[in-house]
Amino acid sequence: MSERIDAVRLGTRGSMLARWQTDYVAGLLAKAWPHLHIHVEVLHTQGDRVLDRPLPVIGGKGLFTAELEEALHSGAIDLAVHSLKDLPIELASGLTIGAIPTRGAVHDVVISRSGHPLAQLPAGATVGTSSRRRGAQLLRTYPHLRPIDIRGNVDTRIRKTLDPAGPYDAIMLAAAGIERLGRPDAVTEALSLEIMLPAPGQGALAVQCRDDAAILRLLAPLEDPVTRVAVTAERAFLRHVGGGCAVPVAAYAQITAGRLHLRGRVLSPDGRRCIEVEGDSHPDEPEMLGAKLAAQALAQGAASLLAEETS
Structure with a gap:
Protein backbone atom coordinates (compact mmCIF):
# COMPACT_ATOMS: atom_id res chain seq x y z
CA MET A 1 0.00 0.00 0.00
CA SER A 2 1.42 3.39 -0.99
CA GLU A 3 2.38 6.03 1.56
CA ARG A 4 -0.20 8.73 2.19
CA ILE A 5 0.59 12.21 0.86
CA ASP A 6 0.06 14.75 3.63
CA ALA A 7 1.22 17.96 1.91
CA VAL A 8 1.38 19.38 -1.62
CA ARG A 9 2.77 22.58 -3.11
CA LEU A 10 0.71 24.25 -5.83
CA GLY A 11 2.44 26.59 -8.26
CA THR A 12 0.61 29.49 -9.85
CA ARG A 13 1.16 32.71 -11.71
CA GLY A 14 0.45 35.86 -9.75
CA SER A 15 -2.54 37.28 -11.65
CA MET A 16 -5.94 37.41 -9.99
CA LEU A 17 -7.33 34.87 -12.45
CA ALA A 18 -4.43 32.46 -11.96
CA ARG A 19 -4.83 32.77 -8.19
CA TRP A 20 -8.58 32.14 -8.47
CA GLN A 21 -7.94 29.01 -10.53
CA THR A 22 -5.34 27.72 -8.08
CA ASP A 23 -7.54 28.47 -5.07
CA TYR A 24 -10.38 26.63 -6.81
CA VAL A 25 -8.23 23.54 -7.32
CA ALA A 26 -6.95 23.81 -3.74
CA GLY A 27 -10.57 23.82 -2.57
CA LEU A 28 -11.33 20.68 -4.55
CA LEU A 29 -8.28 18.97 -3.07
CA ALA A 30 -9.20 20.03 0.45
CA LYS A 31 -12.71 18.66 0.01
CA ALA A 32 -11.43 15.34 -1.33
CA TRP A 33 -8.58 15.02 1.20
CA PRO A 34 -9.43 16.89 4.44
CA HIS A 35 -6.08 15.92 6.01
CA LEU A 36 -4.04 17.48 3.21
CA HIS A 37 -1.83 20.51 3.89
CA ILE A 38 -1.80 22.74 0.78
CA HIS A 39 0.80 25.43 0.17
CA VAL A 40 0.53 27.87 -2.76
CA GLU A 41 3.73 29.12 -4.40
CA VAL A 42 3.52 32.16 -6.71
CA LEU A 43 5.91 32.15 -9.67
CA HIS A 44 6.50 34.89 -12.23
CA THR A 45 6.71 33.78 -15.86
CA GLN A 46 8.32 35.45 -18.85
CA GLY A 47 4.86 36.00 -20.33
CA ASP A 48 3.95 38.04 -17.25
CA ARG A 49 7.15 40.08 -17.37
CA VAL A 50 7.22 41.00 -21.07
CA LEU A 51 4.08 43.05 -21.70
CA ASP A 52 5.14 45.40 -24.49
CA ARG A 53 5.15 42.88 -27.37
CA PRO A 54 2.51 40.56 -28.90
CA LEU A 55 2.57 36.98 -27.64
CA PRO A 56 3.34 35.36 -31.02
CA VAL A 57 6.38 37.64 -31.38
CA ILE A 58 7.92 36.64 -28.06
CA GLY A 59 7.11 32.96 -28.28
CA GLY A 60 3.41 32.33 -27.71
CA LYS A 61 1.46 31.23 -24.65
CA GLY A 62 4.06 28.65 -23.64
CA LEU A 63 5.84 31.59 -22.03
CA PHE A 64 3.20 31.45 -19.29
CA THR A 65 3.99 27.81 -18.46
CA ALA A 66 7.76 27.26 -18.82
CA GLU A 67 8.73 28.43 -15.33
CA LEU A 68 5.95 26.36 -13.75
CA GLU A 69 7.12 23.28 -15.64
CA GLU A 70 10.71 23.88 -14.54
CA ALA A 71 9.52 24.10 -10.93
CA LEU A 72 7.68 20.78 -11.33
CA HIS A 73 10.80 19.14 -12.75
CA SER A 74 12.99 20.45 -9.92
CA GLY A 75 10.54 19.42 -7.22
CA ALA A 76 10.01 23.02 -6.06
CA ILE A 77 6.26 22.46 -6.56
CA ASP A 78 4.11 19.33 -6.89
CA LEU A 79 1.24 20.70 -8.95
CA ALA A 80 0.76 23.56 -11.43
CA VAL A 81 -2.66 24.93 -12.32
CA HIS A 82 -3.15 26.26 -15.86
CA SER A 83 -5.88 27.44 -18.15
CA LEU A 84 -5.81 24.44 -20.46
CA LYS A 85 -5.98 26.61 -23.57
CA ASP A 86 -2.63 28.15 -22.56
CA LEU A 87 -0.87 24.82 -22.08
CA PRO A 88 1.28 23.75 -25.07
CA ILE A 89 -0.03 20.69 -26.87
CA GLU A 90 3.32 18.93 -26.45
CA LEU A 91 3.96 18.51 -22.73
CA ALA A 92 7.44 18.58 -21.24
CA SER A 93 9.05 15.17 -20.72
CA GLY A 94 8.15 13.56 -17.41
CA LEU A 95 5.09 15.74 -16.87
CA THR A 96 1.43 14.98 -17.42
CA ILE A 97 -2.03 16.52 -16.98
CA GLY A 98 -3.04 14.80 -13.79
CA ALA A 99 -6.59 16.14 -13.64
CA ILE A 100 -9.02 18.20 -15.67
CA PRO A 101 -11.94 19.40 -13.52
CA THR A 102 -15.41 20.16 -14.85
CA ARG A 103 -15.25 22.74 -17.60
CA GLY A 104 -16.52 26.30 -17.29
CA ALA A 105 -18.01 28.51 -20.02
CA VAL A 106 -16.42 27.94 -23.43
CA HIS A 107 -17.55 31.02 -25.36
CA ASP A 108 -15.95 34.44 -25.79
CA VAL A 109 -17.37 37.81 -24.78
CA VAL A 110 -17.01 41.44 -25.80
CA ILE A 111 -16.49 44.40 -23.49
CA SER A 112 -17.19 47.64 -25.32
CA ARG A 113 -16.41 51.15 -24.10
CA SER A 114 -19.57 52.55 -25.74
CA GLY A 115 -21.74 49.64 -24.64
CA HIS A 116 -22.44 48.74 -28.27
CA PRO A 117 -22.04 45.19 -29.66
CA LEU A 118 -19.50 44.50 -32.40
CA ALA A 119 -22.07 44.80 -35.19
CA GLN A 120 -22.82 48.40 -34.14
CA LEU A 121 -19.24 49.63 -33.83
CA PRO A 122 -18.17 52.08 -36.55
CA ALA A 123 -15.75 51.23 -39.34
CA GLY A 124 -12.17 51.24 -38.12
CA ALA A 125 -13.11 50.71 -34.48
CA THR A 126 -10.31 48.95 -32.60
CA VAL A 127 -10.86 45.64 -30.83
CA GLY A 128 -8.13 44.49 -28.45
CA THR A 129 -7.09 40.84 -28.35
CA SER A 130 -3.88 38.91 -27.82
CA SER A 131 -5.33 35.96 -29.75
CA ARG A 132 -4.78 35.39 -33.48
CA ARG A 133 -7.77 33.04 -33.37
CA ARG A 134 -10.06 35.79 -32.11
CA GLY A 135 -8.60 38.38 -34.47
CA ALA A 136 -9.10 36.22 -37.57
CA GLN A 137 -12.66 35.27 -36.63
CA LEU A 138 -13.47 38.90 -35.85
CA LEU A 139 -12.37 39.93 -39.35
CA ARG A 140 -14.28 37.02 -40.88
CA THR A 141 -17.61 38.36 -39.60
CA TYR A 142 -16.81 42.04 -39.08
CA PRO A 143 -14.21 43.07 -41.68
CA HIS A 144 -14.90 46.75 -40.94
CA LEU A 145 -13.30 46.41 -37.48
CA ARG A 146 -9.59 46.45 -36.64
CA PRO A 147 -8.09 43.96 -34.17
CA ILE A 148 -5.07 45.31 -32.30
CA ASP A 149 -2.86 43.64 -29.73
CA ILE A 150 -3.54 43.99 -26.02
CA ARG A 151 -1.59 42.51 -23.11
CA GLY A 152 -2.06 42.35 -19.37
CA ASN A 153 -4.35 40.50 -17.00
CA VAL A 154 -8.14 40.62 -17.25
CA ASP A 155 -8.62 43.58 -14.91
CA THR A 156 -5.92 45.55 -16.74
CA ARG A 157 -7.58 44.88 -20.09
CA ILE A 158 -10.98 45.95 -18.83
CA ARG A 159 -9.49 49.15 -17.41
CA LYS A 160 -7.72 49.91 -20.70
CA THR A 161 -10.96 49.41 -22.62
CA LEU A 162 -13.09 51.65 -20.44
CA ASP A 163 -10.47 54.43 -20.43
CA PRO A 164 -11.96 57.27 -22.58
CA ALA A 165 -8.44 58.17 -23.74
CA GLY A 166 -7.39 54.59 -24.40
CA PRO A 167 -6.76 53.04 -27.83
CA TYR A 168 -9.41 50.31 -27.53
CA ASP A 169 -13.06 50.64 -28.49
CA ALA A 170 -13.67 47.07 -27.32
CA PRO A 184 -20.14 39.64 -15.72
CA ASP A 185 -21.36 43.22 -15.21
CA ALA A 186 -18.65 44.41 -17.60
CA VAL A 187 -19.78 42.22 -20.51
CA THR A 188 -21.41 43.95 -23.48
CA GLU A 189 -22.02 40.92 -25.67
CA ALA A 190 -21.68 37.15 -25.57
CA LEU A 191 -20.40 35.84 -28.89
CA SER A 192 -22.06 32.82 -30.46
CA LEU A 193 -19.98 29.83 -31.49
CA GLU A 194 -20.95 30.52 -35.09
CA ILE A 195 -19.05 33.82 -34.90
CA MET A 196 -16.31 32.87 -32.46
CA LEU A 197 -15.42 29.19 -32.05
CA PRO A 198 -13.27 28.80 -28.91
CA ALA A 199 -9.65 27.84 -28.53
CA PRO A 200 -9.02 24.12 -27.92
CA GLY A 201 -9.45 23.56 -24.19
CA GLN A 202 -11.04 26.95 -23.50
CA GLY A 203 -12.95 27.10 -20.23
CA ALA A 204 -11.13 24.08 -18.80
CA LEU A 205 -8.41 23.95 -16.15
CA ALA A 206 -5.45 21.60 -16.22
CA VAL A 207 -3.63 20.38 -13.13
CA GLN A 208 -0.14 19.49 -14.32
CA CYS A 209 2.16 17.25 -12.30
CA ARG A 210 5.07 14.87 -12.51
CA ASP A 211 4.15 11.45 -13.86
CA ASP A 212 4.01 9.99 -10.36
CA ALA A 213 1.48 7.35 -9.29
CA ALA A 214 0.93 8.76 -5.79
CA ILE A 215 0.25 12.29 -7.09
CA LEU A 216 -2.07 10.94 -9.77
CA ARG A 217 -4.08 9.08 -7.13
CA LEU A 218 -4.32 12.31 -5.14
CA LEU A 219 -5.73 14.12 -8.19
CA ALA A 220 -8.18 11.40 -9.24
CA PRO A 221 -11.21 12.89 -7.39
CA LEU A 222 -10.79 16.19 -9.30
CA GLU A 223 -11.12 14.58 -12.73
CA ASP A 224 -14.19 15.13 -14.92
CA PRO A 225 -14.16 12.38 -17.60
CA VAL A 226 -16.60 14.22 -19.90
CA THR A 227 -14.43 17.33 -19.98
CA ARG A 228 -11.29 15.21 -20.50
CA VAL A 229 -12.79 13.51 -23.55
CA ALA A 230 -13.92 16.78 -25.14
CA VAL A 231 -10.66 18.68 -24.67
CA THR A 232 -8.61 15.67 -25.77
CA ALA A 233 -10.42 15.75 -29.12
CA GLU A 234 -9.90 19.51 -29.44
CA ARG A 235 -6.20 19.38 -28.62
CA ALA A 236 -5.73 16.40 -30.96
CA PHE A 237 -7.22 18.49 -33.76
CA LEU A 238 -4.81 21.33 -33.02
CA ARG A 239 -1.81 19.01 -32.79
CA HIS A 240 -2.54 17.14 -36.03
CA VAL A 241 -3.30 20.31 -37.96
CA GLY A 242 0.17 21.42 -36.94
CA GLY A 243 -0.74 24.58 -35.07
CA GLY A 244 0.23 25.89 -31.67
CA CYS A 245 -1.46 28.10 -29.11
CA ALA A 246 -0.80 31.28 -31.12
CA VAL A 247 -2.29 30.41 -34.54
CA PRO A 248 -5.86 30.90 -35.87
CA VAL A 249 -7.19 27.43 -35.02
CA ALA A 250 -10.43 26.90 -33.11
CA ALA A 251 -12.15 23.74 -31.95
CA TYR A 252 -15.02 22.70 -29.74
CA ALA A 253 -16.19 19.21 -28.78
CA GLN A 254 -19.08 17.96 -26.69
CA ILE A 255 -20.85 14.69 -26.00
CA THR A 256 -24.41 14.71 -27.27
CA ALA A 257 -26.77 11.73 -27.31
CA GLY A 258 -23.91 9.37 -26.55
CA ARG A 259 -21.70 10.63 -29.38
CA LEU A 260 -18.64 12.87 -29.29
CA HIS A 261 -19.10 15.73 -31.73
CA LEU A 262 -16.14 17.91 -32.77
CA ARG A 263 -16.09 21.07 -34.82
CA GLY A 264 -12.81 22.57 -35.99
CA ARG A 265 -11.93 25.80 -37.79
CA VAL A 266 -8.70 27.06 -39.40
CA LEU A 267 -8.50 30.61 -40.73
CA SER A 268 -6.19 32.91 -42.60
CA PRO A 269 -4.98 35.79 -40.42
CA ASP A 270 -7.21 38.27 -42.26
CA GLY A 271 -10.28 36.05 -41.82
CA ARG A 272 -11.01 35.97 -45.55
CA ARG A 273 -10.41 32.25 -45.84
CA CYS A 274 -11.88 29.73 -43.44
CA ILE A 275 -11.81 25.94 -43.44
CA GLU A 276 -14.39 24.31 -41.19
CA VAL A 277 -14.79 20.60 -40.50
CA GLU A 278 -16.99 18.62 -38.17
CA GLY A 279 -17.76 15.03 -37.33
CA ASP A 280 -18.49 12.61 -34.53
CA SER A 281 -17.26 9.38 -33.00
CA HIS A 282 -17.68 7.16 -30.00
CA PRO A 283 -16.57 9.04 -26.85
CA ASP A 284 -13.76 6.49 -26.39
CA GLU A 285 -12.05 7.78 -29.55
CA PRO A 286 -11.27 11.49 -29.02
CA GLU A 287 -7.72 11.29 -30.39
CA MET A 288 -8.92 9.50 -33.50
CA LEU A 289 -11.68 12.03 -34.09
CA GLY A 290 -9.31 14.98 -33.71
CA ALA A 291 -6.78 13.42 -36.08
CA LYS A 292 -9.48 12.54 -38.63
CA LEU A 293 -10.89 16.06 -38.79
CA ALA A 294 -7.40 17.57 -38.88
CA ALA A 295 -6.63 15.40 -41.91
CA GLN A 296 -9.80 16.69 -43.58
CA ALA A 297 -8.78 20.29 -42.84
CA LEU A 298 -5.28 19.72 -44.21
CA ALA A 299 -6.74 18.15 -47.35
CA GLN A 300 -8.68 21.39 -47.87
CA GLY A 301 -5.55 23.54 -47.57
CA ALA A 302 -5.25 24.31 -43.85
CA ALA A 303 -1.44 24.13 -43.93
CA SER A 304 -1.25 27.06 -46.35
CA LEU A 305 -3.40 29.20 -44.04
CA LEU A 306 -1.16 28.44 -41.07
CA ALA A 307 1.90 29.23 -43.17
CA GLU A 308 0.50 32.72 -43.73
CA GLU A 309 0.48 33.25 -39.97
CA THR A 310 4.12 32.27 -39.52
CA SER A 311 5.53 33.90 -42.67
Whole structure:
Protein backbone atom coordinates (compact mmCIF):
# COMPACT_ATOMS: atom_id res chain seq x y z
CA MET A 1 0.00 0.00 0.00
CA SER A 2 1.42 3.39 -0.99
CA GLU A 3 2.38 6.03 1.56
CA ARG A 4 -0.20 8.73 2.19
CA ILE A 5 0.59 12.21 0.86
CA ASP A 6 0.06 14.75 3.63
CA ALA A 7 1.22 17.96 1.91
CA VAL A 8 1.38 19.38 -1.62
CA ARG A 9 2.77 22.58 -3.11
CA LEU A 10 0.71 24.25 -5.83
CA GLY A 11 2.44 26.59 -8.26
CA THR A 12 0.61 29.49 -9.85
CA ARG A 13 1.16 32.71 -11.71
CA GLY A 14 0.45 35.86 -9.75
CA SER A 15 -2.54 37.28 -11.65
CA MET A 16 -5.94 37.41 -9.99
CA LEU A 17 -7.33 34.87 -12.45
CA ALA A 18 -4.43 32.46 -11.96
CA ARG A 19 -4.83 32.77 -8.19
CA TRP A 20 -8.58 32.14 -8.47
CA GLN A 21 -7.94 29.01 -10.53
CA THR A 22 -5.34 27.72 -8.08
CA ASP A 23 -7.54 28.47 -5.07
CA TYR A 24 -10.38 26.63 -6.81
CA VAL A 25 -8.23 23.54 -7.32
CA ALA A 26 -6.95 23.81 -3.74
CA GLY A 27 -10.57 23.82 -2.57
CA LEU A 28 -11.33 20.68 -4.55
CA LEU A 29 -8.28 18.97 -3.07
CA ALA A 30 -9.20 20.03 0.45
CA LYS A 31 -12.71 18.66 0.01
CA ALA A 32 -11.43 15.34 -1.33
CA TRP A 33 -8.58 15.02 1.20
CA PRO A 34 -9.43 16.89 4.44
CA HIS A 35 -6.08 15.92 6.01
CA LEU A 36 -4.04 17.48 3.21
CA HIS A 37 -1.83 20.51 3.89
CA ILE A 38 -1.80 22.74 0.78
CA HIS A 39 0.80 25.43 0.17
CA VAL A 40 0.53 27.87 -2.76
CA GLU A 41 3.73 29.12 -4.40
CA VAL A 42 3.52 32.16 -6.71
CA LEU A 43 5.91 32.15 -9.67
CA HIS A 44 6.50 34.89 -12.23
CA THR A 45 6.71 33.78 -15.86
CA GLN A 46 8.32 35.45 -18.85
CA GLY A 47 4.86 36.00 -20.33
CA ASP A 48 3.95 38.04 -17.25
CA ARG A 49 7.15 40.08 -17.37
CA VAL A 50 7.22 41.00 -21.07
CA LEU A 51 4.08 43.05 -21.70
CA ASP A 52 5.14 45.40 -24.49
CA ARG A 53 5.15 42.88 -27.37
CA PRO A 54 2.51 40.56 -28.90
CA LEU A 55 2.57 36.98 -27.64
CA PRO A 56 3.34 35.36 -31.02
CA VAL A 57 6.38 37.64 -31.38
CA ILE A 58 7.92 36.64 -28.06
CA GLY A 59 7.11 32.96 -28.28
CA GLY A 60 3.41 32.33 -27.71
CA LYS A 61 1.46 31.23 -24.65
CA GLY A 62 4.06 28.65 -23.64
CA LEU A 63 5.84 31.59 -22.03
CA PHE A 64 3.20 31.45 -19.29
CA THR A 65 3.99 27.81 -18.46
CA ALA A 66 7.76 27.26 -18.82
CA GLU A 67 8.73 28.43 -15.33
CA LEU A 68 5.95 26.36 -13.75
CA GLU A 69 7.12 23.28 -15.64
CA GLU A 70 10.71 23.88 -14.54
CA ALA A 71 9.52 24.10 -10.93
CA LEU A 72 7.68 20.78 -11.33
CA HIS A 73 10.80 19.14 -12.75
CA SER A 74 12.99 20.45 -9.92
CA GLY A 75 10.54 19.42 -7.22
CA ALA A 76 10.01 23.02 -6.06
CA ILE A 77 6.26 22.46 -6.56
CA ASP A 78 4.11 19.33 -6.89
CA LEU A 79 1.24 20.70 -8.95
CA ALA A 80 0.76 23.56 -11.43
CA VAL A 81 -2.66 24.93 -12.32
CA HIS A 82 -3.15 26.26 -15.86
CA SER A 83 -5.88 27.44 -18.15
CA LEU A 84 -5.81 24.44 -20.46
CA LYS A 85 -5.98 26.61 -23.57
CA ASP A 86 -2.63 28.15 -22.56
CA LEU A 87 -0.87 24.82 -22.08
CA PRO A 88 1.28 23.75 -25.07
CA ILE A 89 -0.03 20.69 -26.87
CA GLU A 90 3.32 18.93 -26.45
CA LEU A 91 3.96 18.51 -22.73
CA ALA A 92 7.44 18.58 -21.24
CA SER A 93 9.05 15.17 -20.72
CA GLY A 94 8.15 13.56 -17.41
CA LEU A 95 5.09 15.74 -16.87
CA THR A 96 1.43 14.98 -17.42
CA ILE A 97 -2.03 16.52 -16.98
CA GLY A 98 -3.04 14.80 -13.79
CA ALA A 99 -6.59 16.14 -13.64
CA ILE A 100 -9.02 18.20 -15.67
CA PRO A 101 -11.94 19.40 -13.52
CA THR A 102 -15.41 20.16 -14.85
CA ARG A 103 -15.25 22.74 -17.60
CA GLY A 104 -16.52 26.30 -17.29
CA ALA A 105 -18.01 28.51 -20.02
CA VAL A 106 -16.42 27.94 -23.43
CA HIS A 107 -17.55 31.02 -25.36
CA ASP A 108 -15.95 34.44 -25.79
CA VAL A 109 -17.37 37.81 -24.78
CA VAL A 110 -17.01 41.44 -25.80
CA ILE A 111 -16.49 44.40 -23.49
CA SER A 112 -17.19 47.64 -25.32
CA ARG A 113 -16.41 51.15 -24.10
CA SER A 114 -19.57 52.55 -25.74
CA GLY A 115 -21.74 49.64 -24.64
CA HIS A 116 -22.44 48.74 -28.27
CA PRO A 117 -22.04 45.19 -29.66
CA LEU A 118 -19.50 44.50 -32.40
CA ALA A 119 -22.07 44.80 -35.19
CA GLN A 120 -22.82 48.40 -34.14
CA LEU A 121 -19.24 49.63 -33.83
CA PRO A 122 -18.17 52.08 -36.55
CA ALA A 123 -15.75 51.23 -39.34
CA GLY A 124 -12.17 51.24 -38.12
CA ALA A 125 -13.11 50.71 -34.48
CA THR A 126 -10.31 48.95 -32.60
CA VAL A 127 -10.86 45.64 -30.83
CA GLY A 128 -8.13 44.49 -28.45
CA THR A 129 -7.09 40.84 -28.35
CA SER A 130 -3.88 38.91 -27.82
CA SER A 131 -5.33 35.96 -29.75
CA ARG A 132 -4.78 35.39 -33.48
CA ARG A 133 -7.77 33.04 -33.37
CA ARG A 134 -10.06 35.79 -32.11
CA GLY A 135 -8.60 38.38 -34.47
CA ALA A 136 -9.10 36.22 -37.57
CA GLN A 137 -12.66 35.27 -36.63
CA LEU A 138 -13.47 38.90 -35.85
CA LEU A 139 -12.37 39.93 -39.35
CA ARG A 140 -14.28 37.02 -40.88
CA THR A 141 -17.61 38.36 -39.60
CA TYR A 142 -16.81 42.04 -39.08
CA PRO A 143 -14.21 43.07 -41.68
CA HIS A 144 -14.90 46.75 -40.94
CA LEU A 145 -13.30 46.41 -37.48
CA ARG A 146 -9.59 46.45 -36.64
CA PRO A 147 -8.09 43.96 -34.17
CA ILE A 148 -5.07 45.31 -32.30
CA ASP A 149 -2.86 43.64 -29.73
CA ILE A 150 -3.54 43.99 -26.02
CA ARG A 151 -1.59 42.51 -23.11
CA GLY A 152 -2.06 42.35 -19.37
CA ASN A 153 -4.35 40.50 -17.00
CA VAL A 154 -8.14 40.62 -17.25
CA ASP A 155 -8.62 43.58 -14.91
CA THR A 156 -5.92 45.55 -16.74
CA ARG A 157 -7.58 44.88 -20.09
CA ILE A 158 -10.98 45.95 -18.83
CA ARG A 159 -9.49 49.15 -17.41
CA LYS A 160 -7.72 49.91 -20.70
CA THR A 161 -10.96 49.41 -22.62
CA LEU A 162 -13.09 51.65 -20.44
CA ASP A 163 -10.47 54.43 -20.43
CA PRO A 164 -11.96 57.27 -22.58
CA ALA A 165 -8.44 58.17 -23.74
CA GLY A 166 -7.39 54.59 -24.40
CA PRO A 167 -6.76 53.04 -27.83
CA TYR A 168 -9.41 50.31 -27.53
CA ASP A 169 -13.06 50.64 -28.49
CA ALA A 170 -13.67 47.07 -27.32
CA ILE A 171 -11.89 43.89 -26.28
CA MET A 172 -12.61 40.19 -26.63
CA LEU A 173 -12.01 37.80 -23.73
CA ALA A 174 -12.91 34.28 -22.63
CA ALA A 175 -16.20 34.22 -20.73
CA ALA A 176 -14.78 31.75 -18.21
CA GLY A 177 -12.20 34.23 -16.95
CA ILE A 178 -14.74 37.01 -16.64
CA GLU A 179 -17.11 34.76 -14.70
CA ARG A 180 -14.38 33.44 -12.41
CA LEU A 181 -13.37 36.99 -11.49
CA GLY A 182 -16.97 38.01 -10.83
CA ARG A 183 -17.10 40.62 -13.60
CA PRO A 184 -20.14 39.64 -15.72
CA ASP A 185 -21.36 43.22 -15.21
CA ALA A 186 -18.65 44.41 -17.60
CA VAL A 187 -19.78 42.22 -20.51
CA THR A 188 -21.41 43.95 -23.48
CA GLU A 189 -22.02 40.92 -25.67
CA ALA A 190 -21.68 37.15 -25.57
CA LEU A 191 -20.40 35.84 -28.89
CA SER A 192 -22.06 32.82 -30.46
CA LEU A 193 -19.98 29.83 -31.49
CA GLU A 194 -20.95 30.52 -35.09
CA ILE A 195 -19.05 33.82 -34.90
CA MET A 196 -16.31 32.87 -32.46
CA LEU A 197 -15.42 29.19 -32.05
CA PRO A 198 -13.27 28.80 -28.91
CA ALA A 199 -9.65 27.84 -28.53
CA PRO A 200 -9.02 24.12 -27.92
CA GLY A 201 -9.45 23.56 -24.19
CA GLN A 202 -11.04 26.95 -23.50
CA GLY A 203 -12.95 27.10 -20.23
CA ALA A 204 -11.13 24.08 -18.80
CA LEU A 205 -8.41 23.95 -16.15
CA ALA A 206 -5.45 21.60 -16.22
CA VAL A 207 -3.63 20.38 -13.13
CA GLN A 208 -0.14 19.49 -14.32
CA CYS A 209 2.16 17.25 -12.30
CA ARG A 210 5.07 14.87 -12.51
CA ASP A 211 4.15 11.45 -13.86
CA ASP A 212 4.01 9.99 -10.36
CA ALA A 213 1.48 7.35 -9.29
CA ALA A 214 0.93 8.76 -5.79
CA ILE A 215 0.25 12.29 -7.09
CA LEU A 216 -2.07 10.94 -9.77
CA ARG A 217 -4.08 9.08 -7.13
CA LEU A 218 -4.32 12.31 -5.14
CA LEU A 219 -5.73 14.12 -8.19
CA ALA A 220 -8.18 11.40 -9.24
CA PRO A 221 -11.21 12.89 -7.39
CA LEU A 222 -10.79 16.19 -9.30
CA GLU A 223 -11.12 14.58 -12.73
CA ASP A 224 -14.19 15.13 -14.92
CA PRO A 225 -14.16 12.38 -17.60
CA VAL A 226 -16.60 14.22 -19.90
CA THR A 227 -14.43 17.33 -19.98
CA ARG A 228 -11.29 15.21 -20.50
CA VAL A 229 -12.79 13.51 -23.55
CA ALA A 230 -13.92 16.78 -25.14
CA VAL A 231 -10.66 18.68 -24.67
CA THR A 232 -8.61 15.67 -25.77
CA ALA A 233 -10.42 15.75 -29.12
CA GLU A 234 -9.90 19.51 -29.44
CA ARG A 235 -6.20 19.38 -28.62
CA ALA A 236 -5.73 16.40 -30.96
CA PHE A 237 -7.22 18.49 -33.76
CA LEU A 238 -4.81 21.33 -33.02
CA ARG A 239 -1.81 19.01 -32.79
CA HIS A 240 -2.54 17.14 -36.03
CA VAL A 241 -3.30 20.31 -37.96
CA GLY A 242 0.17 21.42 -36.94
CA GLY A 243 -0.74 24.58 -35.07
CA GLY A 244 0.23 25.89 -31.67
CA CYS A 245 -1.46 28.10 -29.11
CA ALA A 246 -0.80 31.28 -31.12
CA VAL A 247 -2.29 30.41 -34.54
CA PRO A 248 -5.86 30.90 -35.87
CA VAL A 249 -7.19 27.43 -35.02
CA ALA A 250 -10.43 26.90 -33.11
CA ALA A 251 -12.15 23.74 -31.95
CA TYR A 252 -15.02 22.70 -29.74
CA ALA A 253 -16.19 19.21 -28.78
CA GLN A 254 -19.08 17.96 -26.69
CA ILE A 255 -20.85 14.69 -26.00
CA THR A 256 -24.41 14.71 -27.27
CA ALA A 257 -26.77 11.73 -27.31
CA GLY A 258 -23.91 9.37 -26.55
CA ARG A 259 -21.70 10.63 -29.38
CA LEU A 260 -18.64 12.87 -29.29
CA HIS A 261 -19.10 15.73 -31.73
CA LEU A 262 -16.14 17.91 -32.77
CA ARG A 263 -16.09 21.07 -34.82
CA GLY A 264 -12.81 22.57 -35.99
CA ARG A 265 -11.93 25.80 -37.79
CA VAL A 266 -8.70 27.06 -39.40
CA LEU A 267 -8.50 30.61 -40.73
CA SER A 268 -6.19 32.91 -42.60
CA PRO A 269 -4.98 35.79 -40.42
CA ASP A 270 -7.21 38.27 -42.26
CA GLY A 271 -10.28 36.05 -41.82
CA ARG A 272 -11.01 35.97 -45.55
CA ARG A 273 -10.41 32.25 -45.84
CA CYS A 274 -11.88 29.73 -43.44
CA ILE A 275 -11.81 25.94 -43.44
CA GLU A 276 -14.39 24.31 -41.19
CA VAL A 277 -14.79 20.60 -40.50
CA GLU A 278 -16.99 18.62 -38.17
CA GLY A 279 -17.76 15.03 -37.33
CA ASP A 280 -18.49 12.61 -34.53
CA SER A 281 -17.26 9.38 -33.00
CA HIS A 282 -17.68 7.16 -30.00
CA PRO A 283 -16.57 9.04 -26.85
CA ASP A 284 -13.76 6.49 -26.39
CA GLU A 285 -12.05 7.78 -29.55
CA PRO A 286 -11.27 11.49 -29.02
CA GLU A 287 -7.72 11.29 -30.39
CA MET A 288 -8.92 9.50 -33.50
CA LEU A 289 -11.68 12.03 -34.09
CA GLY A 290 -9.31 14.98 -33.71
CA ALA A 291 -6.78 13.42 -36.08
CA LYS A 292 -9.48 12.54 -38.63
CA LEU A 293 -10.89 16.06 -38.79
CA ALA A 294 -7.40 17.57 -38.88
CA ALA A 295 -6.63 15.40 -41.91
CA GLN A 296 -9.80 16.69 -43.58
CA ALA A 297 -8.78 20.29 -42.84
CA LEU A 298 -5.28 19.72 -44.21
CA ALA A 299 -6.74 18.15 -47.35
CA GLN A 300 -8.68 21.39 -47.87
CA GLY A 301 -5.55 23.54 -47.57
CA ALA A 302 -5.25 24.31 -43.85
CA ALA A 303 -1.44 24.13 -43.93
CA SER A 304 -1.25 27.06 -46.35
CA LEU A 305 -3.40 29.20 -44.04
CA LEU A 306 -1.16 28.44 -41.07
CA ALA A 307 1.90 29.23 -43.17
CA GLU A 308 0.50 32.72 -43.73
CA GLU A 309 0.48 33.25 -39.97
CA THR A 310 4.12 32.27 -39.52
CA SER A 311 5.53 33.90 -42.67
